[in-house]
Amino acid sequence: MRDGKPMSMKRRCQQLLDALAKLWRAEPVFGIFQRADLAKGRLVLLASFAITLAISVSMGIFSYQNLRATRDANRWEKHTYLVIMELDNLLSAAKDAESGQRGFLITGNLKYLAPYHQAIGNVNIHLDALHRLTRDNPDQQQRLGRIEPVLRSKLALLDENIRLRSTRGFEAAREHTMRDLGRQTMDELHGQVGQAVHQEKRLLRERALLERTYSARNFSYLLGANVVGVLLLCILYLFLWREFSRRIHNERDLIANRDLLELQNHELRMAGEERQEMEALIGKFSDLYDFAPVGYFNLDRCGVIRAVNLTGASFLGVGRSQLLGRPLDVFLTAQSRPAFLEFLERVFENQGEKVSGEVVFLQEVFAQVEGVASVARDDCRVAIFDISDLKRSEQERSRLEDQLHQSQKMESVGRLAGGVAHDFNNMLSVILGQANLALMDLPPGAPLYTALDEIRKAAERSADLTRQLLAFARRQPVAPKVLDLNRTIEGMLTMLKRILGENLQLNWQPGDGVWPVRIDPSQVDQILANLCSNARDALGETGTICIATQNREIDAAYSAHSAELVPGDYVRLSVSDNGSGMDRELLAHIFEPFFTTKGAGKGTGLGLATVFGAVKQNNGSINVYSEPGVGTTFSIYLPRHREGQQAPPQGPGEPPAEKGQETVLVVEDEKAVLSMAQQILSRQGYTVLAANSPGEALRLAREHPKEIALLVTDVVMPEMSGRDLAAQLVRDNPKLKLLFMSGYTSDIITHHGVLDEGTHFLQKPFSRGELAAKVREVLDRR
Structure with missing residues (x-):
């Protein structure tokens, strides 16, 4: 303090600058020497750096060149090791081939030829490797050219021994072997390979010596x-020690200041x-207000915005x-404005x-608003919370619950329909089979012929109904094929036009480059026939039906709106009409079996249920708009x-089944079905062994003196x-052919209703012609 008054900050800084200037002006001679020492030190540092840099660059160049030469020598040394190893492997493969053919010559068992063929493949692999590795060595290439004919000659001798053993027997092969040509050829091969290995070892010694020379030189550098x-x-170090000592002495003079x-x-x-601190406190409260996760508004009694934070503006x-002075309700939907004013x-x-x-x-943004009026009641504070995600989650959960309930309902109806169809098919098999047998015994003009024919037709119509029930329940047996959907649909267009009639227009729009799909072609026929029939009924007298295909890539965003579609690649098949359409209530029931809007006798209500089942059986999805x-x-x-594409088979229908004389074992726990099948096959000329249980079938198979050609058996029976x-029967008779039959496909012989490859199956109920044709087909299959 001076004169009782505190010294100002500006004056204190000025005193400090004056003291430093005085110190600098003091002892001018010392300052000159100090600057001279500093220049000398810089010169020493620069010279040291230049020398170090020159030596480092020189040593780096020499070391790099020497390192490259060492690396090249090491690479050639490894190359020589590879050539020696491939020569040894080639000789070992030739010996393995000789061992394999010797086992076949002695035993005649073809399994000994497996190592022989594997050794022949290894010989070719090692020869290719040696040609590639010795491209830099003309001498070794020439020697390899001498080894390969000897090796091929040896392999030809082995092939000739195998051929003689296979065609003329052991003695012929032995006589050919005793000529001693194989040993001579193998000795010559040993000699050629040994010379090649000797030359490579000589190269190995030279290259190892070269590598050691380069390594020693590199160590010297x-x-x-x-x-x-x-x-x-x-x-x-000496220079820096002297410099640091001088600087420490000078720094002591500055410590006082x-x-x-x-x-x-x-x-x-x-x-x-x-x-x-004061500015930070003010900014903190401002940030808390502006960046709060809630929009804060100050509104007058008419809803006009007086103040708003950044979150509310965003x-x-x-x-x-731009918000100040504007009413808040202009940003609301028309339906929400009355609620906001209230x-x-x-x-x-x-x-x-x-x-x-x-x-x-x-923009469909849902919000919760909370407000409190001021004491003067001339304005209020309103907080707005965004609850759009919560609302959308609730809507999505409601939609998924509806889809789950619909899927569970369809699954329950499907299981019931499948069980009813299974039991009904056994009864229909007897009715249809006995009617066919009776018709065979009556002339067309007989009084009972017409009645029996009507019974047969009614049974066939009933069988069609059960097939539709099984298709809905996804228990109908299918044989899926990889096919081109465009080509399959084009083959159906003529049939679809007959279904639609002349007054309706069919528009076919095939997509370009449609991907292949795997589905039973008959299910494609079934799907399009049912959809086009429904479209025809919806159109009435005139209208247009459009069938189109296209590739679709379903992503996660689209899949989120359809629980049955997982992300992936799909082929979309659409059938559209410009008919009467359906309301939302009707759409909720269209896939239920027996649901129909047609009059009595005009529809079974199974068409769309069949389509639904066929699509689900092929891991697909169906949407309706x-x-x-x-x-x-x-x-x-x-x-x-x-995988590879397979076009649907095209060709004429199968000819009537031919008769046969083979022995057929029929096993069926339903006696009526068993009797009917026995009569049908007996009339076709077969010798039929009928068994009412698996135990009886095993007994008949053991006691029958002749060979049984075919087993026709039900899938589900009491004993097994x-x-x-x-x-069990195939173990005793490996040539026995199999034909399974059932009212529905059991998991015993199918996977989700899809037949295993090579499994023959006959769906109940079947007619006389179907049973006879299927038995003949299985017997004629190689």
């Missing part, structure tokens, strides 16, 4: 560089920190300055109490098949399954 580096480090400078800096820092998508009235009526409500902003008075579109998504029975 590195040792010299290290010695020079150590000397330079010692010189630099540091305390004064630190004291003044501390006073300045304290004042600055107090100011920063929520409305408008700058804060919310404001309640806020001002309930002074000091929080009032809540829900509104919807533009319809509007009353506009039309309907069915979209079927079938998974893309990524048809597959287990077939396995």
Whole structure:
């Protein structure tokens, strides 16, 4: 202090600068020498750096060249090892081939030829490797040219021995072997390979010596560089020690002035920190208001915005300055504005109490609003919370629950329909079979012929109904094939036009490059026939039906709106019409079996249920879009098949089944079905062994003196399954052919209704012709 007044900060800084200037002006001679020493030190450092850099670059160049030469020598040394190893492997493969053919010559067992053929393949592999490895060595290439004919000659002798053993027997092969040509050839091969290995070992010694020479030279370079580096480090250390000692002495003179400078800096820092704390506190409260996760608004009694935070402005998508003076309700949907005005009235009526409500902003943004009026009741504070994600989650959960309930309902109906069809098929098999047998015994003009024919037709229609039930239940047996959907549909167009009639127009729009799918072609016929029949009934007298295909890539976003579609590649098959359409209530029931809007006697209600079952059986999905008075579109998504494509078979129908004389064992626990099948096959000329149980079938098979050609068995029986029975009989008779039959496909012989490859299956009920044709087909199959 001076004169009782505190010294100002500006004056203290000026005193500090004056003291430093005085110190600099003092002892000018010392300052000159100091600058001269500094220049000399810089010169020494620069010279040391230049020398070090030159030595380092030189040593680096020499070391790099020597390292490259060492690496090349090492690579050629490894190359020589590879050539020697391949020569040894080639000789070993020739010996393995000779051992394999010797085992076949002795035993005649073809399994000994497996190692022989494997050794022949290894010989070719090693020869190719040797040609590639010796491209740099003309001598070895020439020697390899002499080895290969000898090797081929040896392999030809082995092939000739195998051929003689296979065609003329052991003695002929032995006589050919005793000529001693194989041993001579093998000795010559040993000699040629040994010379090649000897030459490669000589190269190996030369290249190893070269590598050691380069390694020793490289060590000398590195040792010299290290010695020079150590000397330079010692010189630099002495110079730096002298320089640091001088600087430490000079720094002691500055310590006295540091305390004064630190004291003044501390006073300045304290004042600055107090100011920063005040600014930070103000900014913190401002940030808490602006960046809160809730939009805060200050509104007057009419809902006009007086103030808003940044979150509220961002929520409305408008700058804060542009919101002031605008009513908040202009950002709401028309349906939410009355609710918002009623919310404001309640806020001002309930002074000091929080009032809540829900509104919807533009772009379908759902929000919860909470407000409190001020004491003067001329404005209010309103907080807005975005609850759009919560609302969408609730809607999505409701939609998924509806889909789950519908899927569970369809699955339950499917299981019931499948069980009914299974029991009904056994009865229909007897009715249809006995009617066919009776018709064979009656002339067409007989009084009972017409009645029996009507019984047969009614049974066939009933069988069609059970097949549709099984298709819906996904228990109908199918034989899927990889096919081109466009080509399959084009083959159906003529049949579909006959279904639709002349007044309706069929528009076919095939997609370009449609991916292959794996599905039973008969199911494609079934799907399109049912969809086109429904479209025809919806159109009436005139209209257009459009069938289209295209490739679709389903991503996760699209899959989220359809629980049955997983992301992946699909082929979309759509059938559209411009008919009467359907409302939302009708769409909820269209896939239920026996549900129909047609009059009595005009529909079974199984058409769309059959389509649904066929699509699900092939891991597909079906969607329906319809509007009353506009039309309907069915979209079927079938998974893309990524293996080879197989076109659906095209050709005429099968000819009538031929008769036969083979012995057939029929096993069926239903006596009526067993009797009917026995009569049909007996009339076809077969010798039929009928068994009512698996145990009886095993007994008949043991006691029958002749060979049984075919087993026709039910799948599900009391004692054991048809597959287990077939396995026991095949062990005793490997040539026995198998034909399974059932009212529905059991998991014993199928996977989810899809027949295993090579499994023959006959669906109940079957007619006389179907049974006879299937038996003949299985017997004639190689």
